[in-house]
Amino acid sequence: QAEANRQQNEADLQRRHEQQLFAAQDEGARKALAEEEERKRKFEQDYPRTEYQKQAMEDHPNRAQVMLCGNAGTSKSTLINLLMMVVSHLYALARGGSTVARVAVSALGECTERPTVYTFAEDSPLFHLAIMIATPGAGTLLVPEDTYPRMIGIRYATIVLLVVAERLRAIDHKIYKECLDRRVPVLVVRSKMDNAVENAIDDAEDEGQEPPTAEQTYEAARANVISKAANPPAESGVPSIQIPPERIYLTSRKYVKEIHDVADFRVRDFYRLFQDISAAVANDVSRDARRMVA
Structure with a gap:
């Protein structure tokens, strides 16, 4: 006992x-x-959320926010439409179809003046996972460069696509630095590469030189982005930034629509961009959103 x-x-x-x-x-x-x-x-x-982000969270709960930003005239909306088109097309093919699902747009204002929210087609697996946001171009009267990163709410984005054209501007440096400071993944997209190829040929012919190949122009463009980012003009007062080569994506609307071989160097970066965005979204979405897809 x-x-x-x-x-x-x-x-x-x-x-x-x-x-x-x-x-x-x-x-x-x-x-x-x-x-x-x-x-x-x-x-x-x-550092409050912007009103449009609050509205987007209410309208599209549990979705990752893929934000496109940069200077005016860099084809941000064009890039969104290309990404939407490819997602819909790939999903239609996977289901044995041949048509491209239409892209739905939920506008919270004109894209040139206020952010616009894009949603994927409802029959796409990404419909419940993410939205894409086209922000107005920086450097306008409505969106001054000094307050641009905060005004569009970069801090609360899941991932940022910084879209640049021929050269990096001061605002591009500020956006990239803001993303690093806030630990927001940022991918640099160099748009209008078909124009770059044509301009390189024209410049060479004007100077009586042998034109570079398209592939040489692509590699020169990538090197130029890296160099300009790391060595901004001293008078600009913007910070030097180190952009990894694998985080630079050379894209062209024309080439994506015309070239169907994803291994072709002219569209390879675009499909790599699509894969990297998908990976970032998959790592961010909530379990509830995943269950809705299952």
């Missing part, structure tokens, strides 16, 4: 110890959660 009582007492002590341990862990977890909520509250107070 004494042995039985001893064992029972030890069991009771062990149980009470475990209960106290769980209670302490519970309290620690609650405290950590409260501290995290307070940190978020203070951050959002100092």
